[in-house]
Amino acid sequence: MRLINNRRDPIERDPSNKLNELANIERTDIEKYFQIGLAENNALEVKINEKLTIGFFKGKCTNIAKSLIGKLLINEETEGIAGGVIVETEAYLGKNDPACHFSNGLTKRNRPFYKGGGTIYVFKIHRYNNLNVISEYNSHPECILIRAIEPTHGLVLMKKRRGIDKLMNLTTGPGKLTEALGITKEKSNDKKINNSKVSFYNTNLTNIDIIATNRIGISKAVDWPLRYLIKDNPFVSMKTKKENIFAPFDEERYYEKFDILKPAYQQKLWKEDVT
DSSP, X not given: OOBOOOSOOHHHHOTTOOHHHHHHHHHHHHHHHHOEEBGGGOEEOEEEEEEOOGXXXXXXXXXXXXXXXXXXXXXXXXXXXXEEEEEEEEEEOGGGOTTSTTTTOOOSTTGGGGXXXXXXXXXXXXXXXXXXXXXXETTEEEEEEEEEEEEEEOHHHHHHHHTOOOGGGSSSSHHHHHHHHTOOHHHHTTOBGGGSSEEEEEESOOOOOEEEEOOSSOSSSTTOOOEXXXXXXXXXXSOOOGGGBOOOOOHHHHHTTOOOOOOGGGSSOXXXXXX
């Protein structure tokens, strides 16, 4: 399913709009205000009054990563609001996942894992910021990487930030989307989603064809099918080869082997001298 913004973006008309002002609009005429044309004559309805809460991020990481597909990601800065529909995510399964930053224990870098579900985790690879949200299953911290969005709000602002005009290259990757949305480690890392300018909203997109493939850009557990994306969506970070499409991940078999962690983020384990 391809999302197409064929109407003038209402947020772009007034970049100074704040999210609370949009909430006021929602109570009057939200459906007309936020409808964006979709293929097959459908319409995307952004439900501003259905902001995802910390509770959404409590459960198995694999389920949450799939559930985030089709949700709207928004970042609000003084320049304006920018965002889009999430079309690609990756799941990282905590202590027992060798590709996860938490697998080797506590460090300064992975401190957000000890703050519980709904904590934002932004890390850098070279100069690029990567947006993750910590999830929590039976006191076991995991995380979801937001890999790509289809841009729907604040297109002018996103193009300015990225210094490009090509829509199809605007947010097709984790570093691209954070640059376009103005999300940085310095501003967003280690914050709860209920106390952050980064927000997630429910939409009416439910009947989505999601496929699972191997994760990208890692050297460990490379064959684990924990990358989720909308089939044939042009805004995903990398086209999927047939040989990289796997059967669904056996969640029950994986999770039943867990040595469930103590709720470490609830204990005073963090020390300033942690390296």
